[in-house]
Amino acid sequence: MIKYNDLKRVNASFGEDLRAAVSRVTQSGWYLKGHEVEKFEKEFSAYTGVTYCVGVGNGLDALTAVLTAWKLMYGWNDGDEVIVPDNTFIATALAVSRTGLKPVLCEPHLEVPTIDETQIERLITPLTRAIIPVHLYGLMCNMDAINKIARKHKLKVLEDACQAHGAVYNSNSELQLSTLFGKRAGNNGNAAAFSFYPAKNLGCMGDGGAVTTNDKELATLVRSITNYGQTEKYVHDYMGFNSRLDELQAAVLSVKLQRLDKDNTRRIELAHYYSTHICHPAVELLPDITDNSHVYHVYAIKCKNPNYLRQLLLENGIETLIHYPIPIHRQKAYIDEASLHLPVSDHWADDELSLPLYPQMTDEEIQKVVDCINQNIF
Numbered sequence: 576m577i578k579y580n581d582l583k584r585v586n587a588s589f590g591e592d593l594r595a596a597v598s599r600v601t602q603s604g605w606y607l608k609g610h611e612v613e614k615f616e617k618e619f620s621a622y623t624g625v626t627y628c629v630g631v632g633n634g635l636d637a638l639t640a641v642l643t644a645w646k647l648m649y650g651w652n653d654g655d656e657v658i659v660p661d662n663t664f665i666a667t668a669l670a671v672s673r674t675g676l677k678p679v680l681c682e683p684h685l686e687v688p689t690i691d692e693t694q695i696e697r698l699i700t701p702l703t704r705a706i707i708p709v710h711l712y713g714l715m716c717n718m719d720a721i722n723k724i725a726r727k728h729k730l731k732v733l734e735d736a737c738q739a740h741g742a743v744y745n746s747n748s749e750l751q752l753s754t755l756f757g758k759r760a761g762n763n764g765n766a767a768a769f770s771f772y773p774a775k776n777l778g779c780m781g782d783g784g785a786v787t788t789n790d791k792e793l794a795t796l797v798r799s800i801t802n803y804g805q806t807e808k809y810v811h812d813y814m815g816f817n818s819r820l821d822e823l824q825a826a827v828l829s830v831k832l833q834r835l836d837k838d839n840t841r842r843i844e845l846a847h848y849y850s851t852h853i854c855h856p857a858v859e860l861l862p863d864i865t866d867n868s869h870v871y872h873v874y875a876i877k878c879k880n881p882n883y884l885r886q887l888l889l890e891n892g893i894e895t896l897i898h899y900p901i902p903i904h905r906q907k908a909y910i911d912e913a914s915l916h917l918p919v920s921d922h923w924a925d926d927e928l929s930l931p932l933y934p935q936m937t938d939e940e941i942q943k944v945v946d947c948i949n950q951n952i953f
C-alpha cells in the first residue's frame with residue numbers, strides 16, 4: 576500500500592531526536608508559555624526572515640488573530656470585506672467570517688492553483704480592507720502583483736502560508752529585480768499565518784500554528800489577543816481568546832525545522848519525477864516548478880474523471896486525495912455565496928487529483944505510482 580502521506584514514517588525518520596524533545600518537555604514540569612515556545616519562535620522568525628513570530632494554537636487562529644488585531648488597530652467595521660480565493664481550505668474564509676468581516680471570493684488561475692491576481696481589482700469596493708493570498712499546494716502567489724494592488728488601494732496583505740513553509744519567492748525567475756526576490760513565504764506581505772497541522776510540510780504532533788510579521792505593534796497585539804486579550808497578568812484590554820502553541824509542540828517543531836529545507840528539496844525532486852515521467856492522454860500536468868517557489872505540499876494533476884482514476888489507483892494499492900472537491904461558494908456553510916459564477920474554481924474542484932507525496936517516499940514507490948497511471952486506460 577502506498578499511503579497518500581505516512582506520518583508514522585515521517586516522524587520515525589527523526590528517530591531519537593523527537594523522543595528526546597518530548598521527554599525533555601515531559602520532565603520539565605512547564606507546558607505553556609515557556610522556553611521551548613520562545614526558542615521555536617526565534618528559530619522560525621529567523622528561518623522565515625521576519626522580525627516577529629508568535630506561536631498560536633492552529634492555522635485558523637493564526638489567520639483570525641491577525642484579522643482581529645487589524646480590526647482593532649484600524650477601526651474596521653463588521654461587514655468590511657476581505658478578498659480570498661474561492662479554491663482553498665475553508666479555514667481561509669472562516670477566519671474572515673468569524674472576525675465579523677465578509678469574505679469576497681476570487682477566481683484562481685487556470686494553469687496554476689493560486690489566486691488570479693488579475694481578477695482582484697474588480698472585486699475591490701470602498702469596504703475592502705485586505706487580501707489573503709493562499710500559497711495553495713505550496714506554490715507561492717504572485718506577491719509582486721498582489722502587493723502592488725494592495726498599495727494602490729491601501730489594503731493589508733495577509734499571506735495564508737499554511738501550505739508553504741519554506742517556499743522562496745521567485746527564487747530563480749526573471750523577476751529578480753523584485754524587492755521580494757528570495758524572500759520566504761511568510762515575509763511577503765504585512766503578516767502571515769502558518770499551520771503546523773501534522774500533515775503540513777512542517778507539522779507537529781497535534782495542533783499548532785504561528786503568525787509571522789515585521790510589524791511590532793501587530794505582533795504584540797496578536798500575542799495579547801491569543802492570550803485572552805491580556806496585557807499584564809489579569810489585566811485584559813481586549814476581548815481575546817485562548818490559542819497558544821504549547822511547549823511539547825514547540826519542542827517537536829524545533830527538531831523538525833532543522834530538516835525542513837532538506838525535506839522540501841526531496842518533495843521537489845519527487846514532484847519533478849512525476850512531472851517528467853507521467854505521460855497519459857487523459858492526464859494534464861501542471862507546470863514543473865523546481866526553483867523553491869513551490870514546495871509541493873500537494874502534487875496535483877488534472878483529469879476529466881478524477882474519481883474514476885482515484886478508484887483505479889486505490890485498487891492498485893495507491894491512496895490519493897482531492898483538494899478540494901467543493902469550492903467555498905458551493906459549501907452549505909456559505910450558502911449566501913451560492914449564486915456566484917466562479918467557473919475556474921469549479922474546474923479545479925471537478926478535475927483535480929492529488930498524488931501521494933512526502934519526503935520519505937522511495938524512488939520505487941514514486942515509480943510504481945507513475946507506472947500505474949501510465950499503464951492503465953481511463
Ligand SMILES: *Cc1c(COP(=O)(O)O)cnc(C)c1O
Binds near residue numbers: 634635636663667735
Ligand atoms: C491547513 C490550512 C489552514 C488551517 O490550519 P489549521 O491548523 O488546521 O487550523 C488554513 N489555510 C490553509 C490553506 C490550510 O491548508
